[in-house]
Amino acid sequence: MGASTSQGYEIARKSREIVRELIGNDIAGLGEEEAAIVERIVHSTADPEYARITRFSSDFVQAALGSLRESGSILTDIEMVRAGITGDRAVSFIRRPEVAEIAAGREITRAAAAVEYAAEKGFRGLIVIGNAPTALMKVIELVEDGSLDADAVIGVPVGFVGAAESKEALRRTELPHMITEGPKGGTPVAVAAANALIALSEGRKV
């Protein structure tokens, strides 16, 4: 859980006990890896509602773990998500000058333009969208037209405008995915899910 000192480990252990108490019933039907991901999300947000609104496609865990073990590349929508992901394998293009130009020229958000830029650069791997519904819609559009290669998508944009709709759109695709239903989601949810998967892919405790 990111802890690297004995005090940190003790806090993580106690928290995990409390989380299991709070959400044990909600996650009883999930697979072991899915349950571990949800536990880490609730640990990170202190919000048990995530145990009721997090949804996985049945092929998500296997596809995401396979992607991490093979390519190891992770694309995030914004810098804040990138900064939270363990190690240095995650990339975000949102601050590149070329992305600002794409966004301004086509009147799309920088987050959506950054996904176009990643597709142009031939990105392939796990995609983690923690904030921008426009970025998630762009991922779906580019995967469907064959110009972006996503092994699996963590799609948890947050907000009252477009977030829920973008996640429902992802749910209707064939892409291996994890979403949170409704307006809630965001950076800590995206980061918790990605870091849980990284730990699982390396055979570490989540």
Add this chain to the structure above:
Amino acid sequence: MGASTSQGYEIARKSREIVRELIGNDIAGLGEEEAAIVERIVHSTADPEYARITRFSSDFVQAALGSLRESGSILTDIEMVRAGITGDRAVSFIRRPEVAEIAAGREITRAAAAVEYAAEKGFRGLIVIGNAPTALMKVIELVEDGSLDADAVIGVPVGFVGAAESKEALRRTELPHMITEGPKGGTPVAVAAANALIALSEGRKV
């Protein structure tokens, strides 16, 4: 609200309308700047509960704005919070090798050790603790013994172990502060509050 394209502005505008509808009653008693901060937190988290659990000391807004206008320095507990703050004025020391040494040697968390390191380096400014209760407790300890100079503190650690207690401890101090009651809080809350204050300090719309 971080938007920099016409599509982004339109999403932010609609979201702000929805947020005002949802939390208008809860924030009716707040000052104008406090209300703007809470609106941005709810916009960022899509969680209206923050309008009921966010608390300000009466001197917080003035102290935080004065700090930003004078020194401009911002200390964050972790990299993820730093990455979300507008511009490049925020610093985080948690990944420094010296901090790992302090943490290992004294058996404290790296987040707490990073606060000690900042105090040693003579940091002065606004302190933004979005995740680690141990970092917030360390801020309180070092301010009270006179070795750390905090103009104001955003104290919103998240989690089931120690977070609520650390925020109650901050509330009992004389420090100008903003907290969220209970276990909830985290990176998006800390970042939203800091960025709202930066916008206010520069006379921009929050």
